[in-house]
Amino acid sequence: MPETPDIPEELPLADVAAVPAGATPPPSEGETAESAETTHVAETAKEHETMLDVHPAHHAASSWKEFFIHIATIVLGLLIAIALEQAVEHFHHRREVAEVREELRGEREANKDSFRSETTHWRWETAELENNLMVLAYLQKHPGTPDEKLPGCLVWFHASSSPSQAVWDAAKTSGVTSLMHREEVEQYEDTYNQLKKIDDARSLAYDAMNDASRYELTDNRLSHLSPAQIGETTTLTQIALTKHWLEGVALENTARKFKDFPPSITSDELSLVRNRKNVAEGMKDPAFAQTISRMKAAGYVP
Numbered sequence: 001m002p003e004t005p006d007i008p009e010e011l012p013l014a015d016v017a018a019v020p021a022g023a024t025p026p027p028s029e030g031e032t033a034e035s036a037e038t039t040h041v042a043e044t045a046k047e048h049e050t051m052l053d054v055h056p057a058h059h060a061a062s063s064w065k066e067f068f069i070h071i072a073t074i075v076l077g078l079l080i081a082i083a084l085e086q087a088v089e090h091f092h093h094r095r096e097v098a099e100v101r102e103e104l105r106g107e108r109e110a111n112k113d114s115f116r117s118e119t120t121h122w123r124w125e126t127a128e129l130e131n132n133l134m135v136l137a138y139l140q141k142h143p144g145t146p147d148e149k150l151p152g153c154l155v156w157f158h159a160s161s162s163p164s165q166a167v168w169d170a171a172k173t174s175g176v177t178s179l180m181h182r183e184e185v186e187q188y189e190d191t192y193n194q195l196k197k198i199d200d201a202r203s204l205a206y207d208a209m210n211d212a213s214r215y216e217l218t219d220n221r222l223s224h225l226s227p228a229q230i231g232e233t234t235t236l237t238q239i240a241l242t243k244h245w246l247e248g249v250a251l252e253n254t255a256r257k258f259k260d261f262p263p264s265i266t267s268d269e270l271s272l273v274r275n276r277k278n279v280a281e282g283m284k285d286p287a288f289a290q291t292i293s294r295m296k297a298a299g300y301v302p
Helices: 035-047 064-141 166-174 180-213 226-255 267-275 286-297
Strands: none
Touching: 064 166, 064 180, 064 226, 064 267, 180 226, 226 267
């Protein structure tokens, strides 16, 4: 008769107790009960998450009429979108142009003030250069005359009021001028070009005055000038006055062309600098009258 195996007095305990179905597993080592419960709740909620409803597309066009209605709707929507975009852009451009015009108006007013000041500077600088020529003419006749006994001294003062065109340059760089009328842009260009002519002429006159006064670099006492130096300084002063006169011509042209600018140098003032007679007075001189007759025969109109 076979032997019955020995039955152990006590079964060994399982390492991990069986977990019933649906029960929360015990937390692993290092995991708290609270975190394990949170994870379980999140997974349960994910299982019951509501799915997004996806509506099926409309049925395909069943006739040419429906097809063309569908196409027309799309085209109309695109046209409306484009029109709205164009309208927004149009009003944006209008605002940009209006702002630039206002800034240009302010710059023009500032340039008018500079123009008025430059006219004043031109007049006293003319008197200054004419004084210098008069003193030099005396020195040519009386070289070596002590400075204190001369009928005056040589002065080379200079002042300038340069125009501004920062706003105009910025408008061209930004492309705003392309949104303005062509005639308006041409008018602005004409004004700034004319102001630049004045400024360029002023710069040339200033350089010429520096050339005429270069004797001061060695000795500024006129009584020490040699006859050759007096002659050279006289010639350079005449050149400076000529270039200064050309600035006056630019000032006169600007005031005549732009009626909103302040009054400036007159043609009579320019004639006095060059010791010229007007035609009416000159015709009293037989030699002048003969010359004008020859010019008229060639087409001259006084």
